[in-house]
Amino acid sequence: MNRAPALPIASPPRPAHRIALLFNANKVYDREIIAGIGHYLHSTRVAWDLFLEEDFRCRLDGIERFDGDGIIADFDDPAVAAALQNIPLPVVAVGSSFEDAAQYPAGLPYIATDNRKLVSLAWTHLIGAGLPHLAMYSLPVAQENRWAQERELAFEALAREEGMEAPVFRGLATSAPSWNQASEQLHEWLQALPKPVGVIAVTDARARHLLQACLMHGIAVPEQVAIIGIDNDPLTRTLTRIPISSVIQGTEEMGKTAAHLLHQMLRGARFPGQRILVPPVGINVLASTKHEPMSSPHVMRARHFIRQYACQGIKTGQVADYVGVSRSSLEEYFRRELQCTVHQEILRHKLDAAKAMLASRDASSAEVAIRCGFTSLQYMYAVFRRELGCTPREYQDSVAPPSPSRISPP
Template sequence: MTRPQTPQTTHRIALLFNANKVYDREIITGIGNYLLSTRVAWDLFLEEDFRCRLTGIERFDGDGIIADFDDPAVDEALRGCRLPVVAVGSSFEDPAHYPPDLPYIATDNSKLVSLAYTHLIGSGLEHFALYSLPQAQENRWAQQRELAFTHLRSADGRSAAQIDSEIYRGLSTSAPSWNQAIEQLTTWLRQLPKPVGIIAVTDARARHLLQACLIAGIPVPEEVAIIGIDNDPLTRTLTRIPLSSVIQGTEEMGRTAAHVLHQMLHGARFPGRRILVPPVGINVLESTRHQPLASPYVMRARHFIRQYACQGIRTEQVADYVGVSRSSLEEYFRRERQCTVHQEILRHKLDVAKALLAKRDASSAEVAIRCGFTSLQYMYAVFRRELGCTPREYQERANSTTAAG
């Protein structure tokens, strides 16, 4: 005779995160994935508008908490909490900065920065810099990334004064100070030796760099190659030049935090235990595809083409932007790129079309419009000539390759 199963106890768990940030959202996703892949029964409390509010958290009538300890207010509010708590946040070089009595799941800042730095070196760059955030308690994680960058540069023989000039914190983001922040950032960018690779401590800061370069007419990535941290899809939609970014192990952090709390709810204790989670890898896009070019005219032309190719620009408009005659620009392109300016424009449109088709975000007709092809028929003709297939065939091939992987 089969015995009836005892109903599983449901635990009430609070998630204290600011889910308006991609970092926090992906940690929450990791927690959710742990619940889906196990038989754990949790009733989750999360603020409706995704902001973490701490008022009254000491009266939470639940069984456990997973919280973002990068927020100093969270750290303060949960000191002495009677419930099992798992802390999630930045890694620290000084062990004294970790909460002493809690298990702590950390993103490995040293490996994040090292991965970005190695990628820029591999792009053929010799000058490097870091765009950080103003010093503040809530930005402790950014200062840890500064430390990681400092160690890497010191190991490469840079003096303290040289490293100091390579790190720029800028202003906090706010509407009243925005113009001033961009002006100061542009001044710093112009002072850097070129070409230079810049690591931004977040994708949001990387977007600031891209905006400043576009305003100042600094070619990306020929003169300034930019890599962020977070791989935030929202940031990618807000930039004309696709942004390379380090992918943090945030979902793994969430799964690990949920696993640790699950064990704590059944009596396990992990006071002072620290688990560092390495990055997943890099999403390499246009902002770090640095190709050394001898001609500044070709640099500026490619910078303009990357921004406006899909808006139907012509060779004459590129030459006007660069400030040389069409015939001179064509000669520079033949020497450096072994192609015409029109072919460069077409190549960029084709690359964008391939990326859109691979993601299956739009139909072939919509892709043709978004990429600036004069008609769907013309896009078909370009695909057949350059790739030997139709857009639909390319899409099917890309999807089958993804499925096989």
Template sequence: MTRPPAPQTPLTPHRIALLFNANKVYDREIITGIGNYLLSTRVAWDLFLEEDFRCRLAGIERFAGDGIIADFDDPAVCEALRDCPLPVVAVGSSYEDAADYPPDLPYIATDNAKLVSLAYTHLIGAGLSNFALYSLPEAPENRWAQQRELAFQRLRAADGHEAEIYRGLPTSAPAWNEAIERLTAWLATLEKPVGIIAVTDARARQLLQACLTSGTPVPEQVAIIGIDNDPLTRTLTRIPLSSVIQGTEEMGRTAAHLLHQMLRGARFPGTRILVPPVGINVLESTKHEPLASPYVMRARHFIRQYACQGIKTEQVADYVGVSRSSLEEYFRRELQCTVHQEILRHKLDAAKALLAKRDASSAEVAIRCGFTSLQYMYAVFKRELGCTPREYQERVSPSATPQ
């Protein structure tokens, strides 16, 4: 039986528990959405969230609060809150089978079918015709991943193909080498070029690592797209990863709004709200360009990883295993540019991205992007873009405070 909502006055804010594993970007962004709802309304909540961001359930049945918003992708959370007398809003994955939802709770879900469909359509638009999905081992806590598998299977069946799905091993230190070896072996069996959807950015990073280790060009031979748009993952990869942006902040705002209404006496038993993805952050890992020359593919693969470390044309040719003159000829035929110009393009793109963020000085940007001097970077900007680095910075973010 649900406990009646406690009366609220300006001096007695409602006490709300947030049961999330905030070490994950998905959970953090839901919490951000909850916070944004509180900031945009006159709601006053006293929030309980574990200090170390883990979701620890011991004693939650004795929580002397007024309501709970919880991640129901975790089976332990579902069990712990089964007989909870407080108003509860569940957040989690969407399910094809209605019986998989908690029957008596309002449920805010990420729309798995639309997440996978958006990634799949993006890879088709990149000119690919072979596709695969990198998932997670089947387990109660990975039910959301298996739902993404089902969505992928439906898309492939609609196109008249069987779905190529690899679940791999769980992530753990003892099994890490074996996991990468098996992943690399699976990649070798796929018909190339291939577009691969990873069920998370963490899985996408593993794919990219396996490709880098085996020398498989990304995205010419393997185009990779993840799900989560995790900024931490982007800092851990040499080749920037494309990713589907989930509507997690909207999920958090919606969950907070429902709980706010429930604390005022409203009830939403069995209500289900599916939140679609926001879009795709398109980066290098899916910018697939069909190329005839395997030498150009390997060269661009090397350049993507090391352009900002000051590499020269000779080093690229050594990596590819051909003479400099031969490689230059392949580049002129395929890309209508020199190897040096391709290296410079990547350095310039990296500098533009850093300047747009405004978290580094022009001198720092020059060093981090492999320019031999600040003056040389200025000369490149003037020649290629018709402006200085500072002018470019003002152009892309005119309202920001100058450095």
């Protein structure tokens, strides 16, 4: 009797490499680098057993005794750089770019966000918006803020090249006890700046601080002060009444590149002292930098109020009260400056907000109508048909088709 040939015995899978990721997962910058590492692993099917502390404050405890194969670490944190100085494992460093090459860690491959290009992109955007004056809001000098000081150097270099006076204000470190004092100092600095001015904040958190100071003291954004941050942090957009423009760093690409280098190092390759600078992806342009020069201070002040409260159902009379002029006078100013009524400007902001929400698919049409200040879902439908020639659902499907997981089977 013929026997079937014996099947070959499969070789056991190779053990996964044990890799430590030393990042602060509370920061959007670090999270996106980690996401880039994850995308590299998925795209290459590399088997790594990842060590990532849930409590980032404990991530260095005993790291010199880590029984693993490699490390990818945030070298913007001085404590991380110091802890890994003499570790024998392959290490890929990730962090800020430096003007002075001596600032880079010796002997390690280093993946950097290109600070000069980050700041240059923000600078070019503000100049393109027609802003004649620029400034920067930075952080106090500290070892852990070296990346912020590098962004200052890039900003000051651009100012020299353009022959512009462009001040830098560092302010205070944000903490509960110093919050009021920091806000007052920031307000005084903003008041002294020539207007209109574009301000580059070194992070979105600093941009939000700027915006809060402007809103508290009635400084119109972006008519008087246009604000752009760096990080494109979705949390910042959630916490502000006026959406803040932001430079999108190439963080995911940094994570992928770091993972690729470590993968090669685990196979025996060495990249001592190699530096790779990753440029920004682009800018998420939102309301805080959509600067349109206004000749009428009344229209400027009215638009500042509308931008904040259009979706709360405000009426023309409330806008006029805020500006401090009669309703008829305000309407006349709007006709001259914008060729529209105050009501039409309010409606435009509500419609823009509804379009953004529908495109994100985060809420139903009924929820969008409520959150954007329409009196009813039917009224929102009527506005969409009149202004855009389609229903909210048709608009949503045209800009953000449903993903396969959302499509119901036939």
